[in-house]
Amino acid sequence: MTALGKTTTEGYRSGFACFIGRPNVGKSTLMNALVGTKVAITSSRPQTTRRAIRGIVHRPDAQLIVVDTPGLHKPRTLLGERLDSLVRSTLTEVDVIGFCVPADQTVGPGDRFIARELANVGRTPVVAIVTKTDLVPPERVAEQLTAVSTLGEFADIVPCSARDGFQVGLVGDLLIRHLPEGMPLYPEGDLTDEPEQLLVAELIREAALEGVRDELPHSIAVVVDDMAPREDREDLIDVYAHLFVERPSQKAIVIGTKGARLRDVGTRARKQIEALLGTKVFLDLRIKVAKDWQRDPKQLRRLGFYD
Template sequence: MTTPEFRSGFACFVGRPNVGKSTLMNALVGTKVAITSNRPQTTRRAIRGIVHRPDAQLVIVDTPGLHRPRTLLGERLDSLVRGTLTEVDVIGFCVPADEKVGDGDRYIARELAQVKGTPVVAIVTKADKVGPQQLAEQLMAVNALGDWADIVPVSAVGGLGAQTGQSARGGDGPYQLDVVADVLTGHLPEGPPLYPEGDLTDEPEQILVAEFVREAALEGVEQEVPHSIAVVVDEMGPRPGREDLTDIYAHVFVERPSQKAILIGRKGARLREVGTSARKQIEAMLGTRVYLNLQVSVAKDWQRNPKQLRRLGFYD
């Protein structure tokens, strides 16, 4: 009996903003490597999460939501997604089960049809939010969008119909997460592992820290603020003589003074909440106690300013 060949390679998730791409990647990796939020354009970088299996190593690239850009930042995020599509072995096109297929989905389907030689798997996310009948209808609607290599329904957070009460599976854990991993892995080429065993991401710790701060800042802020938030870690390292304590100094940038006031809150209350929430996640990642110092500054119209975009880490 021959031993199955080991497979390794890259998959990327694409889709409209806020369709569950980051949540799905975190669930497949088994830990949080990408921030999540109900705000569009939460993901701004191509973040890689590594799935280790006995027969394969699947490297998932989570990308920003593909959309028609309205700012220079949007154009660069769009370019990032398109560049990623040409570099992976398989593409996962994510469409949520609980929203009718719309113009945004059709736009992305047309874009994916132009990608030659790379299989595209249609992934219907958030299956926990619908019952079996609605899911079946959505699968047919997604099937009609293009010629997909496979179509897989999935829920990263709960069983099929968990939020509708229409299935006995509701609430018993993720639904078909293993099937998504199997299908994506099946499209990878044979080859050795690309990362050491135990690595879950190749993102630098400072980038992950900045993302955790941004995620905390996104919670509960006014509608005008989310897209305008960017975070840069200025300094990070163990406190001298204290290996159990990491000092982190970071800047949160917004575009207007009014946004700065919203983020800081009355007598600094909102900013303290952001720091407390972010610190918990950072401490869990680093395994040490954390002193987190946050400063809020205004970088006027940074989403449209090439110089400011470079300063904040968004390069051409």
């Protein structure tokens, strides 16, 4: 028996993998597909992921903890610098790295930059993953596999689609192959180690990202101030949260005409939160302006982005 009360078979493997790639290449969607449920928010907006979110994949012969990292890019703000540092530190702490390159975009300078970075991570194996194969014909997938193979030395190269499930299981197999033998690190049934309040904040941010202007997504942050069951209702959880933007003009965009857009954000976020918590939710969502918070060390700490 292990410390977690699970009997392991001979050859059982457990350990950590991380996904790395340019912003918006499908890392979070792939992690969710591997885990089998939503543990990381997704959006068509680049640089949606701002934290190293862990998703836990349970198999009879292995436990794979996938760390979804922010997209690696040239930082333009203090927040960007901290996210870049987070990615680099994660690379040194995992057993295997999944390098994601989308099938529907030409291999470019950003991919080559990341490939050079990965060449310097020592002996950690790298699995190259061509994502979003559902968006292109098979011949384009073949071309992309060839292009990716020229970026470096990889332990494996595999195409997949998290949207339709194509070879998602194979991606898991290839990552697990590089894990060390060992006992489970998390109890059976755990799908993430993220606190519920953080997951709720991320779901609110995901709802707020939909349909906003290109310059706004990076300026949105969400903090859950309080979350608890209502005293006289066992079937209802009250959630009080603040959505932060950097300028008054951005606040007006999020609120929308006569508050229509903010109501829509609240409705969509509440449905996702109820699905996560398995109970009815009352969501009180308010907006504040935190001027230039992405560049202010004090405000970054207040919003949960530490050194």
